Amino acid sequence: MMDYKKILVVVDPTSDIQPALSRAVELAKGSQATITAFLSIFDLSYEMTSILSSQEREAMRLGVVNQRKAWLADLIAPFAVQGIEIEQQVLWHNRPYESIIKFTQEGNFDLIVKSTHQHDKLKAVIFTPTDWHLLRKSPVPVLLVKDKEWHHNGNILCAVNVACEDEAHLTLNSKIIEYANALARQFNANVHLVNGYPGTPVNLAIELPDFDARTYNETIRMQHEQRxxxxxxxxxxxxxxxxxxxxLPEDVIPEIAEDLNVALVVLGTVGRTGLSAALIGNTAEHVIDSINCDLLAIKPDGYKSPVG
Known part of the structure; x- marks a missing residue:
């Protein structure tokens, strides 16, 4: 069940417009959650300057952090007028995703909200390495926000995996739908389910002359529909x-999301690491570039982040 009491908003240091902050405020209004605006900054030039003493470097770092704190205070000031309190945290760290996850764990946050960049000309999404790492390694749900409004009576799309019937997948499907239903109640939205199923393996049709591809395909489709x-x-x-x-899910999900003009796609993501992560990736990572809406990525129960 989605019960978020503490929301961490990852602030984009390159923009004065923060869709993630606005989205977090919308969520908090319906749940009485607290919000912390988080900014992780780092400038290698301050670390590389050998002519400065360590105290001078520390003073320069502090100067940059204080500048950013003032900028962030201006950014969240309009929300205070609406009666919404937003705490702020600015840290100096050379790996943003690590600082985000560590802070999330230490502060017992329930949800990370972050904007994904859009290129103005082509409206193509620039999927940053930080986004990838958060999807794979965050111990809590991650909401990646695009600049699209959530309208009341809108649609939320849940990507479910019914190919496996093991306990882990069944539990994750339930979790995805429960999160979507909770948001649907808050925003008066409609929940839809989507599932992509595999077509007939070509080698089967070649190797087995009597193989009836149409019946096979129909059987698979019916099995998935039933589930x-x-x-x-x-x-x-x-x-x-x-x-x-x-x-494939990464083709089917964006197609249905566009057909339904959804505000949000909710899916589960497994925290692959190492070589398999580099080679395979997650459906979430493929989907995020192809959808023009927010994405909420949820981890299986008992997932432990490799960071922190």
Whole structure:
């Protein structure tokens, strides 16, 4: 169940417009959650200057941090007028994602909210390394925000995995839908489920002359539809809100998200590390570049971050 009491907003140091902060305020209004605006800064030139003593370097770092604190105070001042208190934290750290995760763990935050950049001309998303690391390693849900309003009576799309019936996947599906339902109640939105299923393996059709690809495909589709419909029934969602389509999740999810003009995609993400992470990546990482809406990434129960 989504019960966020402490929201950490990762501030974009390159912009005076902060969609993530605005989104966090919307969320907090309905949940009485507290908000902390967090900024991690680092400038290598201050570290490399060998002619300065360590005290002088420390003084320069402090000067930069204080400048940023003043800038951040100006940024959150308009919200104070609305009666919304936002704490602030500025840290000097050479790896932003590590400082974010460490601060999240130490402060027992329930949710990280961060903007993803959009390039004005092409509206293409620039997916930063920090976003990738947060999706993979954050111990709490991560909401990546784009500059698109959440309208009342809008749509929320849950990407569920019904190919595996192991306990971990079933629990993660439940968690995804529960988070979506909680947000749907708060924003008077409609929850939809999406699932991509694999097509017929080409080698089967080649190696087995009597193989009936159409029947095989139909069987797989029906199996996936039944499982998605079962999930919908379990959470009181109409089966008309179930969308099962042949294809890879990273292709199917953006397609359905666009068709429904959704405000938010909710999906689960496994915290792969090392070589498998570099080679395979997560569905979330493929999807975020192809959707024009927010993305909420949720970890399985019991996930331990490798950072901190």
């Amino acid at each position: 998605v419909n079962y999930l919908a029934n379990e959470y009181g969602l109409p089966t008309t809100n179930c969308h099962v389509k042949e294809g």
